[in-house]
Amino acid sequence: MTRLILTKCLSLIVSLLAASLIIFFVVEIIPGDPAAFMLGLNASPETITALQQQLGLNGDPLTRYFEWVLGMLRGDFGTSYTYRVPVAELVLDRLEVSLPLALYALVLTALIAFPVGMLAAVWRGRVADYGIMGLTQLGIAVPNFWFAMILVLIFAVGLGWFSAGGFTGWDQGILSGLKSLTLPAIALAVTQASILARIMRSSLIETLGQDYIRTARAKGLSERTTLIRHALRNALIPVMTIIGLQFSFLLAGAIIIENVFFLPGLGRLIFQGITQRDLIVVESVVMILVFAVILVNFLVDVAYAAIDPRLRTR
Amino acid sequence: MKHLPIQLLVGAALSIAFPVAAAISFLWTPHPVEVLDISARLLSPGKSHILGTDHFGRDLLSMLMVGTQTSIGVAIVAVGIGLLVGTPFGLAAAWGHHSAFDEVIMRGNDLVFAFPSLVIAILITAVFGPSAFNAILAIGIFNIPVFARVTRGAALSLWQQDYILAARVAGKGPVRISLEHILPNLVNLLLVQATIQFSLGILAEAGLSYVGLGVQPPTPSWGRMLADAQTLIYTHPRLAILPGLAIVTMVLGLNLLGDGLRDFLDPRIRHRR
Numbered sequence: 001m002t003r004l005i006l007t008k009c010l011s012l013i014v015s016l017l018a019a020s021l022i023i024f025f026v027v028e029i030i031p032g033d034p035a036a037f038m039l040g041l042n043a044s045p046e047t048i049t050a051l052q053q054q055l056g057l058n059g060d061p062l063t064r065y066f067e068w069v070l071g072m073l074r075g076d077f078g079t080s081y082t083y084r085v086p087v088a089e090l091v092l093d094r095l096e097v098s099l100p101l102a103l104y105a106l107v108l109t110a111l112i113a114f115p116v117g118m119l120a121a122v123w124r125g126r127v128a129d130y131g132i133m134g135l136t137q138l139g140i141a142v143p144n145f146w147f148a149m150i151l152v153l154i155f156a157v158g159l160g161w162f163s164a165g166g167f168t169g170w171d172q173g174i175l176s177g178l179k180s181l182t183l184p185a186i187a188l189a190v191t192q193a194s195i196l197a198r199i200m201r202s203s204l205i206e207t208l209g210q211d212y213i214r215t216a217r218a219k220g221l222s223e224r225t226t227l228i229r230h231a232l233r234n235a236l237i238p239v240m241t242i243i244g245l246q247f248s249f250l251l252a253g254a255i256i257i258e259n260v261f262f263l264p265g266l267g268r269l270i271f272q273g274i275t276q277r278d279l280i281v282v283e284s285v286v287m288i289l290v291f292a293v294i295l296v297n298f299l300v301d302v303a304y305a306a307i308d309p310r311l312r313t314r
Numbered sequence: 315m316k317h318l319p320i321q322l323l324v325g326a327a328l329s330i331a332f333p334v335a336a337a338i339s340f341l342w343t344p345h346p347v348e349v350l351d352i353s354a355r356l357l358s359p360g361k362s363h364i365l366g367t368d369h370f371g372r373d374l375l376s377m378l379m380v381g382t383q384t385s386i387g388v389a390i391v392a393v394g395i396g397l398l399v400g401t402p403f404g405l406a407a408a409w410g411h412h413s414a415f416d417e418v419i420m421r422g423n424d425l426v427f428a429f430p431s432l433v434i435a436i437l438i439t440a441v442f443g444p445s446a447f448n449a450i451l452a453i454g455i456f457n458i459p460v461f462a463r464v465t466r467g468a469a470l471s472l473w474q475q476d477y478i479l480a481a482r483v484a485g486k487g488p489v490r491i492s493l494e495h496i497l498p499n500l501v502n503l504l505l506v507q508a509t510i511q512f513s514l515g516i517l518a519e520a521g522l523s524y525v526g527l528g529v530q531p532p533t534p535s536w537g538r539m540l541a542d543a544q545t546l547i548y549t550h551p552r553l554a555i556l557p558g559l560a561i562v563t564m565v566l567g568l569n570l571l572g573d574g575l576r577d578f579l580d581p582r583i584r585h586r587r
Contacts, residue, residue: 141563
């Protein structure tokens with residue numbers, strides 16, 4: 001087990017290094033001179049040199065890369081060119097919106113998918129199963145930002161239960177913060193819940209066909225106990241992997257959904273960064289997103305080995 | 315005559331309808347989409363504009379038809395990139411199974427998986443500015459590991475087959491075996507995967523264009539139409555509802571087609587029915 005975790009840690013570090021190299025190459029090498037790029041066509045050579053010095057963009061690329069990586073390890077992500085404040089500050093501020101949103105959506109995804117997938121598996125082949133499967137097909141086909149607009153139309157404009165956008169902030173209480181994230185989280189969760197429910201269903205159907213389930217039934221266990229104690233646990237293994245993968249889609253989706261609800265999250269920060277050519281902000285936010293995705297998948301891998309003893313020996 | 319499943323038929327019908335609409339729009343649309351007619355702005359559906367007009371007075375039906383071109387065009391090229399680059403990588407990795415080459419390709423795959431197409435698009439756009447080309451590139455790059463992985467997985471089991479051994483005994487090299495014996499057996503699988511990636515590509519293009527990282531105005535695109543409609547959603551919800559319905563219908567059709575094809579082309583499932 002320790003060896004497995006060590007190997008996984010090593011591959012985590014290698015992945016992060018490789019990802020940072022790619023990001024650094026695209027953002028700081030491809031544009032030629034990043035400082036000139038940020039200032040645009042009409043910048044004088046003096047301003048460019050000044051900005052280079054200010055942002056630490058003079059010096060050879062290799063040194064810059066190491067300074068960037070070492071800085072990030074210390075929590076220093078550089079200074080935003082447009083905001084004139086440390087990028088780490090900006091990002092932490094925005095993460096207070098984006099991260100809870102993605103996690104909220106992840107919880108909703110599991111809360112919807114587990115029971116729905118279970119019911120479809122138990123009712124396999126019946127009308128209810130077909131109905132559920134049809135709905136999940138629809139859920140997969142819906143673009144989440146469009147679904148978000150429809151939710152706004154129904155629940156904000158029509159019924160007036162929620163506000164159409166904006167974020168009240170956490171200092172007004174957790175409930176009020178969660179309320180402003182509810183519609184966005186539902187919009188995000190629908191697609192992923194549909195995918196997960198289908199996986200839950202097929203995984204459970206496969207498990208229910210195993211010999212040990214027949215044994216459990218034969219020794220007189222109720223259908224309920226068989227399902228919950230024997231089938232569900234094993235059926236959850238593939239489901240867990242998918243949940244890990246889904247987190248990255250939820251985080252990316254959150255960036256788009258924030259646009260619909262005018263939420264001050266990472267998405268807003270990064271799109272402003274793009275239009276204002278603030279490469280330092282783009283570079284850091286992308287690195288943080290990729291870091292989150294790689295880290296979550298690493299954690300899923302390790303959790304997987306912890307749950308399933310068969311995977312430890314491999 | 316084999317019995318075609320209803321899911322496959324519905325999927326195929328929907329999947330054909332959109333390319334047909336796109337093809338027609340090359341020759342004819344009810345109204346031209348380049349012409350702005352402010353006097354006809356935000357008209358409700360009526361005789362001359364079946365679905366009404368947008369805030370520039372452009373005919374919504376015509377915009378949707380031309381938008382289909384954009385969606386299909388972006389998605390097709392993006393799937394093509396994935397297929398053309400990913401499949402050879404997958405074939406090569408399967409042949410060199412457990413070699414350093416295989417390891418490098420699979421690790422590279424994992425790495426690209428950590429970059430969702432939105433993040434790739436963000437990176438490219440930050441440096442080169444937004445364009446339809448960048449959207450295609452971002453979705454295409456995201457597709458490469460998908461196809462590489464699917465190809466490698468299936469090719470690995472094919473390499474264990476007796477007829478591959480026979481081909482090796484006959485003196486065929488790995489490249490010829492991959493192309494003449496492995497690849498033809500993967501066509502069904504790749505077809506199904508291509509359908510799935512195609513529908514994901516349509517969703518991705520809509521998302522990227524919606525946030526302004528994809529197709530730029532004045533080129534009509536469903537995602538851009540939704541972005542434009544957002545501020546008008548209170549007064550003219552029709553403008554936000556219709557492009558979304560177009561996306562849902564097309565993606566639903568493609569998904570049904572993909573699932574139907576998979577079941578239909580897989581002989582094991584077919585016999586069970």
